[in-house]
Amino acid sequence: MNDTGALTTIKLAWQALKVTLSHYRKAPLQAGAILLGIVLAVTLLIGVKATNDNAINSYREAGEALGQQASLFITPKARGVSLDEALYFQLRQSGIQALPVISGVLDDAQGRQWQVEGSDIIAALGTFEQRGNGRNHLPLNRLLAGEPIIVMSDSLHQGLKAPPTLSLGGRTLEVLALADSQQLGNRLYLDISLAQQLLKREGTLSYIALFGEPQKLKERLKQSGLPLGKLNISEQDKGAALTALTRSFHLNLNAMGMLAFVVGLFIAYNGVRYSLMKRRRLLLLLLKQGLGRRALMLALLLELLLLVFIGSASGFILALQLSQWLQPMVALTLEQLYGATLLPGNWRWQWLAEGAGLTLIAALLACVPLYLELCHQSLAQNTQSQWHAHRHRSMHKRLFLIGVALLALTALLYPLSQTHQHSLGLMGLLTLAIPLLLPQLLQSLLGLLARLFPSGLSKYAIADTRELVAPLALAMMALLLALCANIAMNTLVGSFDKTLRSWLDTRLHAELYIRPGAGNMANLEHFLEQQAPGLAHFYQWQAPFYAKGSGNALEINLISRDADSIARTTALKTPAQVASKEQVQGAQNKQQQALQTVIQGQALAISEPLALTLGLAPGDKLSLCPEKECKTPLTLPISAIYYDYGNPKGEVLLAQSLWHRLKLPTEAVSLAVSGIATSAERAKGAGLTSIAALERALIQELGLSPVQVYSQQKIRDEAIRVFNKTFSITLVLNTLTLLVAAVGLFSAVLMLTQSRQASLAMLRSLGLTRGRLLSMLLLQMLLVVLLTCLLALPMGAILGYLLIHKVTLQAFGWTIAMQWDWLAYGRVVLLSLLCCILAVIVPLYWQSRRSLVSSLQQEVL
Numbered sequence: 001m002n003d004t005g006a007l008t009t010i011k012l013a014w015q016a017l018k019v020t021l022s023h024y025r026k027a028p029l030q031a032g033a034i035l036l037g038i039v040l041a042v043t044l045l046i047g048v049k050a051t052n053d054n055a056i057n058s059y060r061e062a063g064e065a066l067g068q069q070a071s072l073f074i075t076p077k078a079r080g081v082s083l084d085e086a087l088y089f090q091l092r093q094s095g096i097q098a099l100p101v102i103s104g105v106l107d108d109a110q111g112r113q114w115q116v117e118g119s120d121i122i123a124a125l126g127t128f129e130q131r132g133n134g135r136n137h138l139p140l141n142r143l144l145a146g147e148p149i150i151v152m153s154d155s156l157h158q159g160l161k162a163p164p165t166l167s168l169g170g171r172t173l174e175v176l177a178l179a180d181s182q183q184l185g186n187r188l189y190l191d192i193s194l195a196q197q198l199l200k201r202e203g204t205l206s207y208i209a210l211f212g213e214p215q216k217l218k219e220r221l222k223q224s225g226l227p228l229g230k231l232n233i234s235e236q237d238k239g240a241a242l243t244a245l246t247r248s249f250h251l252n253l254n255a256m257g258m259l260a261f262v263v264g265l266f267i268a269y270n271g272v273r274y275s276l277m278k279r280r281r282l283l284l285l286l287l288k289q290g291l292g293r294r295a296l297m298l299a300l301l302l303e304l305l306l307l308v309f310i311g312s313a314s315g316f317i318l319a320l321q322l323s324q325w326l327q328p329m330v331a332l333t334l335e336q337l338y339g340a341t342l343l344p345g346n347w348r349w350q351w352l353a354e355g356a357g358l359t360l361i362a363a364l365l366a367c368v369p370l371y372l373e374l375c376h377q378s379l380a381q382n383t384q385s386q387w388h389a390h391r392h393r394s395m396h397k398r399l400f401l402i403g404v405a406l407l408a409l410t411a412l413l414y415p416l417s418q419t420h421q422h423s424l425g426l427m428g429l430l431t432l433a434i435p436l437l438l439p440q441l442l443q444s445l446l447g448l449l450a451r452l453f454p455s456g457l458s459k460y461a462i463a464d465t466r467e468l469v470a471p472l473a474l475a476m477m478a479l480l481l482a483l484c485a486n487i488a489m490n491t492l493v494g495s496f497d498k499t500l501r502s503w504l505d506t507r508l509h510a511e512l513y514i515r516p517g518a519g520n521m522a523n524l525e526h527f528l529e530q531q532a533p534g535l536a537h538f539y540q541w542q543a544p545f546y547a548k549g550s551g552n553a554l555e556i557n558l559i560s561r562d563a564d565s566i567a568r569t570t571a572l573k574t575p576a577q578v579a580s581k582e583q584v585q586g587a588q589n590k591q592q593q594a595l596q597t598v599i600q601g602q603a604l605a606i607s608e609p610l611a612l613t614l615g616l617a618p619g620d621k622l623s624l625c626p627e628k629e630c631k632t633p634l635t636l637p638i639s640a641i642y643y644d645y646g647n648p649k650g651e652v653l654l655a656q657s658l659w660h661r662l663k664l665p666t667e668a669v670s671l672a673v674s675g676i677a678t679s680a681e682r683a684k685g686a687g688l689t690s691i692a693a694l695e696r697a698l699i700q701e702l703g704l705s706p707v708q709v710y711s712q713q714k715i716r717d718e719a720i721r722v723f724n725k726t727f728s729i730t731l732v733l734n735t736l737t738l739l740v741a742a743v744g745l746f747s748a749v750l751m752l753t754q755s756r757q758a759s760l761a762m763l764r765s766l767g768l769t770r771g772r773l774l775s776m777l778l779l780q781m782l783l784v785v786l787l788t789c790l791l792a793l794p795m796g797a798i799l800g801y802l803l804i805h806k807v808t809l810q811a812f813g814w815t816i817a818m819q820w821d822w823l824a825y826g827r828v829v830l831l832s833l834l835c836c837i838l839a840v841i842v843p844l845y846w847q848s849r850r851s852l853v854s855s856l857q858q859e860v861l
Contacts, residue, residue: 033271041264042315047322048257070209082204118195267744403436475748482741487796510672603639609813610650
């Protein structure tokens with residue numbers, strides 16, 4: 001009997017499903033609104049996930065250009081120092097499979113910079129043949145003959161729409177595309193001899209890759225008797241270090257994708273609710289004709305499942321295209337910040353399953369209560385009455401109280417969040433609280449406005465606007481979320497831009513910065529003494545090292561500068577509690593004293609990212625170690641923490657006396673000069689009289705590469721360019737989220753205006769002119785949107801404060817002074833108002849083409 005009843009229920013549900021779906025043939029806009037929300041939600045969620053997954057997979061699988069992953073790497077200990085290529089030949093003579101690699105940056109004719117890499121074609125040949133040929137065969141004979149050929153991947157070639165030739169380093173190179181399977185990623189590949197010529201680094205290498213079983217290779221290296229004691233030998237970590245380094249970046253992208261997903265679901269839920277409201281009479285009729293409530297519930301669930309499947313499948317296809325569009329921006333950001341190489345990604349079926357599953361779960365949680373309420377309604381209920389208007393008001397009050405409780409919980413947990421994961425959780429609580437407050441706030445604000453207007457059309461318009469809050473609530477909540485996210489992100493980007501420029505003003509004190517390469521510093525000094533005497537010289541020493549706090553040793557950059565450079569270019573972190581003039585003056589005096597202890601070699605200064613990573617503060621002690629095991633540490637107190645926005649690794653700054661005590665290389669890696677104009681004036685026109693002239697002379701007479709000589713302005717421009725690229729992907733996702741919300745607003749207002757055709761026609765029949773009616777509707781919608789935008793300003797500011805002072809600080813170690821960008825806020829408000837105007841004008845235009853009687857008939861149909 002139970003089986004028979006279940007079968008009957010299924011049959012009835014199937015028939016009811018046919019009836020409910022036939023409704024969408026007459027009202028495709030309703031189905032389109034639901035599908036639009038699902039498609040947009042899945043597109044942005046899966047598009048971001050695919051981009052992140054492909055990037056992380058690239059870290060694990062990326063190998064050498066044209067080859068497989070190496071087992072060991074031999075690199076110089078000092079940054080900016082090269083290896084002698086003679087070591088590679090000695091390794092090959094010892095029978096060790098090795099690959100010499102040189103990499104660097106070259107400028108093209110338009111001043112754009114390109115990352116290039118060269119290796120020994122013969123050494124890479126075996127691996128290349130195993131991988132097979134791509135679309136274009138590698139022209140080995142031409143490459144080995146030294147012809148000017150540069151190779152890039154198919155994906156990069158198509159994405160850049162590269163010309164047949166490319167001018168790099170003053171030479172014209174023929175461009176060839178190679179299959180993506182050859183592990184080129186975003187690198188430009190050259191034969192090593194040509195790369196050395198273009199980079200002006202003949203006889204040197206960036207690193208040597210070794211292939212084979214790691215332990216056996218280490219034993220063979222020991223037995224070879226080669227002088228490897230002053231070099232770093234590191235194992236392949238399958239991208240573990242890079243994954244850890246970029247975890248914050250990918251986490252932030254996932255958070256943006258999830259926010260866009262939530263905004264899309266708001267749109268879909270609003271479409272479902274509107275569709276049920278329009279079908280309420282039909283569903284009640286089915287119940288009156290004997291359709292069981294279980295059968296109706298099953299029919300509605302099957303309809304929802306069908307819509308989710310169609311929307312998810314469509315969104316998945318669009319997500320793959322979105323991922324292809326986002327990939328170059330992410331690749332460029334990761335390459336500039338972390339030196340990562342991204343390979344072309346492959347799509348996976350599980351992304352569709354994850355997107356559809358998450359959408360279905362969210363849809364069921366949101367819609368099942370709505371379905372249950374509809375299925376258990378009284379059959380005698382008047383179908384033309386307001387749809388539980390009083391229940392909407394009470395629900396808005398409950399949502400407001402929940403939102404206030406979430407805000408209070410966020411405030412209580414704020415001091416306890418010590419990691420960026422916890423802070424992102426706080427942002428999640430705040431993101432949930434913000435939209436819950438909106439409906440009740442709109443009702444209250446409109447109630448206050450109604451008291452300001454006398455009786456008549458204006459008072460009626462305000463009162464009618466309050467009734468529109470319930471059907472518009474979800475669209476406004478989605479818009480509020482998107483606006484708050486946009487305001488917060490624009491605040492972060494604008495604040496960081498000003499902070500970075502201010503930091504560069506302090507950090508860049510010289511006119512020209514030169515990295516001459518290992519063994520060339522003496523030649524550079526002699527040249528400057530002869531050609532540009534009287535210039536002030538500033539030196540910097542740098543070496544990879546390890547720092548150990550209370551936990552494990554961490555790889556860092558150890559920095560030393562001359563005393564004048566330390567005093568002039570170190571921007572020390574100011575305590576947060578400093579407020580009054582006396583406190584500011586006292587803090588500045590303490591900072592000067594702290595710097596003096598660093599210059600005298602009595603203490604260390606560490607970068608802010610390192611301090612946050614190790615949980616250190618001034619007064620704590622830090623151990624410096626030449627090796628990871630930290631067997632012979634040098635432990636010193638920390639006297640100061642300084643701002644650093646240019647290095648993903650931690651830095652430790654120490655005086656020259658400590659540098660020599662650690663027995664580190666005495667040759668500086670870079671030299672900065674200033675006073676060029678002053679010295680030229682003293683020489684009365686003699687010698688080199690400009691920065692550009694000195695730069696040209698260094699390149700032409702000393703044979704330096706353009707990437708080894710940087711003017712202050714060039715460094716500043718490059719830093720700003722990298723900054724813009726770093727935030728480009730986040731800003732794109734943020735803009736897409738706002739556009740999704742704008743589409744949702746358009747859809748909601750469009751459906752609402754259509755549903756009000758009868759009441760609007762009644763106003764026209766009472767003598768209201770079409771012009772006044774249009775003005776009233778526009779002002780009603782614009783008022784709701786404008787109030788939402790005004791509420792978004794303080795809420796977005798709170799979100800931005802949390803993003804700047806918690807998430808960004810803990811994830812990247814960057815202290816940023818919060819700044820407002822009123823122009824950006826004005827743009828997003830104007831965009832919202834424009835969408836509102838379009839959403840009202842379009843249905844009114846449709847209605848104007850219908851007769852007044854036809855519109856009035858909507859009241860009883």
